[in-house]
Amino acid sequence: MLPTIAWRGRSVVMIDQRKLPGQETYVRCRTYIQVAQAIEKMVVRGAPAIGIAAAYGLVLGAMALSAETGRSLDRDFEKVYKRLERTRPTARNLFWALERMKATYERTRPHGLRAIRTALLEEAKAIEREDAETNRAIGRHGQALLRDGWTVLTHCNAGALATAEYGTALGVIRAAVAEGKTIRVYAGETRPFLQGARLTVWELDRDGIPVVLITDSMAGWFMRRGEVDVVVVGADRIARNGDTANKIGTYSLAVLAKENGVPFYVAAPTSTIDLSLADGGGIPIEERGPDEVREVGGRLITLPYVEVRNPAFDVTPAAYITAIVTERGVHRPPFEKSLGVPHK
Amino acid sequence: MLPTIAWRGRSVVMIDQRKLPGQETYVRCRTYIQVAQAIEKMVVRGAPAIGIAAAYGLVLGAMALSAETGRSLDRDFEKVYKRLERTRPTARNLFWALERMKATYERTRPHGLRAIRTALLEEAKAIEREDAETNRAIGRHGQALLRDGWTVLTHCNAGALATAEYGTALGVIRAAVAEGKTIRVYAGETRPFLQGARLTVWELDRDGIPVVLITDSMAGWFMRRGEVDVVVVGADRIARNGDTANKIGTYSLAVLAKENGVPFYVAAPTSTIDLSLADGGGIPIEERGPDEVREVGGRLITLPYVEVRNPAFDVTPAAYITAIVTERGVHRPPFEKSLGVPHK
Numbered sequence: 001m002l003p004t005i006a007w008r009g010r011s012v013v014m015i016d017q018r019k020l021p022g023q024e025t026y027v028r029c030r031t032y033i034q035v036a037q038a039i040e041k042m043v044v045r046g047a048p049a050i051g052i053a054a055a056y057g058l059v060l061g062a063m064a065l066s067a068e069t070g071r072s073l074d075r076d077f078e079k080v081y082k083r084l085e086r087t088r089p090t091a092r093n094l095f096w097a098l099e100r101m102k103a104t105y106e107r108t109r110p111h112g113l114r115a116i117r118t119a120l121l122e123e124a125k126a127i128e129r130e131d132a133e134t135n136r137a138i139g140r141h142g143q144a145l146l147r148d149g150w151t152v153l154t155h156c157n158a159g160a161l162a163t164a165e166y167g168t169a170l171g172v173i174r175a176a177v178a179e180g181k182t183i184r185v186y187a188g189e190t191r192p193f194l195q196g197a198r199l200t201v202w203e204l205d206r207d208g209i210p211v212v213l214i215t216d217s218m219a220g221w222f223m224r225r226g227e228v229d230v231v232v233v234g235a236d237r238i239a240r241n242g243d244t245a246n247k248i249g250t251y252s253l254a255v256l257a258k259e260n261g262v263p264f265y266v267a268a269p270t271s272t273i274d275l276s277l278a279d280g281g282g283i284p285i286e287e288r289g290p291d292e293v294r295e296v297g298g299r300l301i302t303l304p305y306v307e308v309r310n311p312a313f314d315v316t317p318a319a320y321i322t323a324i325v326t327e328r329g330v331h332r333p334p335f336e337k338s339l340g341v342p343h344k
Numbered sequence: 345m346l347p348t349i350a351w352r353g354r355s356v357v358m359i360d361q362r363k364l365p366g367q368e369t370y371v372r373c374r375t376y377i378q379v380a381q382a383i384e385k386m387v388v389r390g391a392p393a394i395g396i397a398a399a400y401g402l403v404l405g406a407m408a409l410s411a412e413t414g415r416s417l418d419r420d421f422e423k424v425y426k427r428l429e430r431t432r433p434t435a436r437n438l439f440w441a442l443e444r445m446k447a448t449y450e451r452t453r454p455h456g457l458r459a460i461r462t463a464l465l466e467e468a469k470a471i472e473r474e475d476a477e478t479n480r481a482i483g484r485h486g487q488a489l490l491r492d493g494w495t496v497l498t499h500c501n502a503g504a505l506a507t508a509e510y511g512t513a514l515g516v517i518r519a520a521v522a523e524g525k526t527i528r529v530y531a532g533e534t535r536p537f538l539q540g541a542r543l544t545v546w547e548l549d550r551d552g553i554p555v556v557l558i559t560d561s562m563a564g565w566f567m568r569r570g571e572v573d574v575v576v577v578g579a580d581r582i583a584r585n586g587d588t589a590n591k592i593g594t595y596s597l598a599v600l601a602k603e604n605g606v607p608f609y610v611a612a613p614t615s616t617i618d619l620s621l622a623d624g625g626g627i628p629i630e631e632r633g634p635d636e637v638r639e640v641g642g643r644l645i646t647l648p649y650v651e652v653r654n655p656a657f658d659v660t661p662a663a664y665i666t667a668i669v670t671e672r673g674v675h676r677p678p679f680e681k682s683l684g685v686p687h688k
Binding site for chain 1: 365366530532533534535536538541542545546549554555556557558559560561562563564565566568592593595596599600603637638640641643644645646647650651652653654655658
């Protein structure tokens with residue numbers, strides 16, 4: 001198993017995903033502010049992993065609280081909560097995890113700070129453990145969609161590094177391989193942050209699953225040539241009607257898949273679903289800094305002052321999605337109906 | 345004017361397009377083999393520019409010939425010709441220019457080597473000069489398609505650096521700006537070789553034309569959001585029915601443009617049209633080495649041994665193309681009819 005995030009003696013340890021695959025180094029966060037910064041700087045990324053990191057961040061925040069009870073405790077807790085909440089806007093799992101942690105706080109609040117701390121740590125661990133179980137379930141349901149001998153195109157990294165372990169999209173692939181199917185993966189490099197080239201390639205290579213690296217611009221052409229049998233991606237937020245925010249470039253892949261008759265699957269836990277949003281129009285899309293586009297690995301590839309656009313996500317309309325795979329099963333359109341199961 | 349290629353005292357000087365925009369350095373080729381290698385290594389790239397470079401390469405080859413007449417002259421000429429011909433397979437202009445040069449050789453052959461050399465140099469200069477004129481004509485015809493205030497998406501570099509001067513797709517943009525229209529350009533970075541980030545950004549910035557750099561994966565999303573009014577790209581080879589080979593990623597842009605009601609224009613000289621091919625199925629697609637994808641600017645971005653696919657071009661079916669702009673005018677579907685004018 002990949003050590004994406006781990007709670008170790010009053011601190012959160014994360015593999016530094018900015019440095020992979022060249023360097024396998026770890027970042028230890030001892031304060032909630034360090035966790036918030038690690039999320040912002042993408043030391044840790046991937047919707048479920050961000051949720052887990054934020055949950056542990058809240059534990060670290062609670063450990064530093066001093067007021068035992070009352071309004072000042074609430075105020076201090078709220079400050080920690082707000083800081084973690086404003087790290088990244090798009091992934092639903094961040095808010096989902098923080099809300100779960102807040103409910104735990106409110107439930108244990110009458111019992112004092114010590115009880116709160118214990119309960120919060122237990123809850124964060126539960127979120128992590130459940131995410132691992134969830135991914136196995138997604139894999140079980142999703143692998144049935146993949147046939148022996150297929151080439152699967154994926155984008156970004158929806159793998160062990162994006163979750164507690166195993167992964168969502170890569171979990172589906174891992175489960176298919178575990179079933180004895182021969183699967184080959186085309187990994188889009190996923191500019192600007194190169195999660196595909198750096199993380200997906202590294203993960204699949206470690207597991208001995210054949211992976212071929214392509215640039216994002218090649219995916220459509222391989223679909224047209226009949227070299228891709230299916231597209232499987234993760235998700236950052238899914239609206240009630242199935243509209244799905246995911247890493248920038250996903251929308252283009254979905255359009256190209258539909259045009260070429262290639263099935264397009266989204267694999268994500270129900271914690272990614274935002275039932276408060278009727279459709280994808282309400283999903284906030286993070287726009288990140290220009291240097292991610294101007295540079296690769298800290299080296300300038302263009303003029304240093306050129307204007308840049310850098311939306312980190314896009315929204316794929318439900319009409320382009322063949323099915324959404326969650327831990328509950330394979331949801332087919334109309335998604336409003338098939339997804340509409342309340343989740344905790 | 346940008347000094348893409350220049351004949352200078354028995355040598356061909358080219359700006360090194362691998363180094364831009366960080367370094368503005370020049371490569372001087374004194375032999376046809378150096379020219380062939382410069383084409384292969386993409387010191388010079390862009391279909392029309394490759395044709396011009398190859399023409400001058402043939403001049404250098406002819407200068408080194410020793411046999412005055414007869415079969416051994418033909419054999420030596422053929423050796424030079426073949427070497428230049430096998431540099432890159434996709435761009436029609438390479439073969440078009442070489443064929444023009446060969447016709448010149450055959451015409452002047454009875455007059456001896458000195459006459460051949462003079463005629464070949466004149467012909468290469470004519471190819472270069474005509475390409476510059478051709479681009480101005482493409483610009484005149486094409487600019488009428490762009491409205492004041494529009495945002496134009498382009499891919500790769502179909503600019504001065506890809507031609508003798510002015511450019512094809514960028515020529516259309518330059519002509520629109522010269523007409524007083526306010527035009528903003530979204531430049532796709534164009535992995536793996538980054539012609540958009542490195543060359544198009546540099547060219548447009550020098551001309552004071554507003555340019556915004558995006559990754560290739562973002563283009564579809566901006567079309568969906570209504571932020572792109574038109575797509576204009578160049579071409580490497582156009583079949584009789586209008587199917588167009590161009591830089592990898594072009595096909596995806598064309599599908600996304602059609603899906604979003606965005607007009608999609610190809611700008612290219614008639615020397616890019618291959619009337620011998622009924623459709624795009626016959627266009628040879630170059631697959632380049634894996635390190636172009638594994639590395640950026642010589643720095644590894646993934647595992648050093650990961651398998652890679654690296655097709656340098658794709659073919660956009662004519663059905664996705666709104667019009668093709670050549671020096672003869674704006675050609676609309678059916679292209680078989682509108683393109684079917686023999687060119688020299």
